[in-house]
Amino acid sequence: MKLALAQINTTVGDLSDNVARCLDAISAAGIQGADLIVLPEMAVPGYPPRDILFDNSFVQAVAAATQDLAQRAVDLPPAIVGTLTPADHQLPNHPNLYNTAVLLQAGEAHPVAYKRLLPTYDVFYEARWFLPGPAFPPIKIAGRSVGVLICEDMWDEDYPVHPGTELVNTGADLLVCIAATPYRKGVQTERLYHARRQGCPIAHLNLVGANDELIFDGRSFVLDAEGQLTHQSAAFKESVEIVDLDAPPTELPCIAPEAEHYHALTLGIGDFAAKNNLKHAFLGLSGGVDSAVTVALAAAALGPENVTGIAIPARYTDPRSTESARQLATTLGIAFEVVELENMHTATEATLGDLLTESGTAAENVQARLRMLILMSYVNRSGGLLLNTSNKTELALGYSTIYGDMAGTLSPLGDLTKPEVYALANWIDANQAAIPAFCLERPPSAELRPDQVDPFDYPKIAPEMEQLVLENRSDAALRRSEHKRWQMGVILKVSRKAFGTGRMIPITRK
């Protein structure tokens, strides 16, 4: 049997483009002789549409688009594609939908699986929109008995229901799992573990691309009857690949964790910009390691011609900071601007007087906020995107200025600890673009007063703070700054637990 694994990059709500991508993939695979093409979970509506699903006109448009896709694929080989279908009314104030896999065949779209296990943890809130669906029997395709699973259905280990086992018990000799599992460190190892547990040959097709916080890594794969990997598709890239189910075992490609971060984050930045029609990114370049990494990622994601780095030296800025920023901008080939802060800073001091001399915090924050204002002026003049350069450790500690260095619509490093940022910086330096030594070697500093260095032992505190976040704790150290993080931009998720919609912690609590 020749299976086509079509890991395409969909966009939430872009029904005509999503349908076109499905059709292109099916058509290309058909030409190559595929018996069955497999496409991602929720490929027609895009994933995750979240509360757009409460808009009934959207649900109807998805039904029409699915029908349209089926009709346009009438002469092509059968394909399994993710969409949504209405369920009988069961709950009030609920869209009452099934997360559905349909088989496109002979011009029609027939449901062949409803998602049965609905995740409600971390960034998943599926019980808000979907109902767990009833089981389907396996379907016959090209002489095989194919059982279809949707994403969480394969992660059934600790659930009371085991959809894969049920399918195998009712005769499936091949499982096909369509998924939209977001990337986080170690996710592919977990996927392979859960796929192997099913005890049956399995093809796993994962979405690729990014939507807001979530980055989908692709890496669709096939396991044979012995649980051996016989195919793995590209990571973080669209691809349509024809896989012979009887191919010999292959090796799992080895990828450094820093390379994984690099490819995940460039995809996250690139898709956020492209899918929101934002061509150009702006960011502040301080000469520190966080902005150095962010700008390198942005240049790779958007092309250097679409990135402007702005250095805003102030009275306590080491001249080497601005020089390093300039050097990095030159290396990357991006536009570079220098704006001196002193005049605005002096005028602010003249206006606010005692307010600033009485309070170190007020005086320091003024500089961060004036910088935001300068950066946003570039964005407002030309259109585009302000990238935030905060890292997860700073955000956890609250060591950052709200409406200052916490500004920015997209935060590429907001889910990387400070040591992970250094590791990524060194990887970029070795593999992609030379990062000035000063950025890598200076002691971390906000340069908001003379000789300031960050008051943290990062190698010690970063893992401690990360552990609090991973364990869903909210000790006092985290609690003090919940109100600031409430107003953060979109943080690209690369860990098991990121700040953002997957972490719903109240501000008000004792």
Next chain:
Amino acid sequence: MKLALAQINTTVGDLSDNVARCLDAISAAGIQGADLIVLPEMAVPGYPPRDILFDNSFVQAVAAATQDLAQRAVDLPPAIVGTLTPADHQLPNHPNLYNTAVLLQAGEAHPVAYKRLLPTYDVFYEARWFLPGPAFPPIKIAGRSVGVLICEDMWDEDYPVHPGTELVNTGADLLVCIAATPYRKGVQTERLYHARRQGCPIAHLNLVGANDELIFDGRSFVLDAEGQLTHQSAAFKESVEIVDLDAPPTELPCIAPEAEHYHALTLGIGDFAAKNNLKHAFLGLSGGVDSAVTVALAAAALGPENVTGIAIPARYTDPRSTESARQLATTLGIAFEVVELENMHTATEATLGDLLTESGTAAENVQARLRMLILMSYVNRSGGLLLNTSNKTELALGYSTIYGDMAGTLSPLGDLTKPEVYALANWIDANQAAIPAFCLERPPSAELRPDQVDPFDYPKIAPEMEQLVLENRSDAALRRSEHKRWQMGVILKVSRKAFGTGRMIPITRK
């Protein structure tokens, strides 16, 4: 039967204070001869704890606090109180809890109801933490057969399960519903409708107080066998009231919608400040209607001595704006400061030059952001809270500057349309404090360029935008500014659909 309705004000996670309030209420009601005291849903942990429930040490502390409460109430009459209890493991990555009502009696806490209907719409995400519990039979207290419901269990009309009917069918002659239903316009009418549908005498006990976005309005009530209202407790205030179940029918107190907004929002501001240990509030006073209403609410909520209004006139500011702001501050008795923007504005123009002359948006936003910087300097110097003064119509239209007038941790008016703000302003003017005529009568203006007035016909566009929000639509008009609203502070919810955690709309979508 004498029933005590104890609508207390709990705080998420403040277990010792929550237990103390329960105990005080039970004790006070005992002295007055109550046969049964009823306390709110989740009174021990506070509501809503959200993802704190993934922290097992918190769940254990709630169990210990509930036990402690039972022991300390050993000599007092029986009480029904909301807490949480562990369920058998059913789902992975889930706390596996029941939202539980326990009966405190003879030093022990026995579960007498598990919440059976778990809402997953709007601000409710209960399937994330709770499992629907099995049914309990009615309990015998003071000669009555009491069936216990928890909140959504009474809103069962369109669910497949009907907990109240089941209890009545198994012999209940009185239903007791403990709730934590957030305030929104018209909620009390809806509650009475659902209570009447149960076809049985019912006592409904609702939480009072605010936690982040949610304001709980109390207004606990009793309906007799004919569905007639025989008691209603105070709105937006703690109270412990002894109710004779055989009392004669009473009238539903009439309250103007503006008065409801006023009391809801002062409670929301007051509790956010008190529960977060923030004594003082700062806000910008522009002479416009939004800041006039916000400051009047703040002065009422926190006391005038804990509010500072700051006027920041700039080159396009009408002198009457600042004069009106000063006049209102004097009327309210709050501190008032004037900071002239011109020097900072000029220095910014000198620094940014062409950036601002080339772009009207960039030039206008600079003023809003410089104002934010000034306001935040007050907050950073003295500690406290920046109040945002945006209204829902502006937020819907995106007619506001991110990191400028969208700044502020708490947004009291962010769920009121522009016409609702005017209505509230007129109500305050008539009932609480004179609002200068200029604030009420001037055409709405951001005063960011000469003779600027807001380019909207608010009486027409405000209800149109509101309708889009209520219908969970995201037409282009709303879509363009999703990225700004993603970074808004805490908006006090007073409508059926507020911007905030109850509206999970992606930024990236087509």
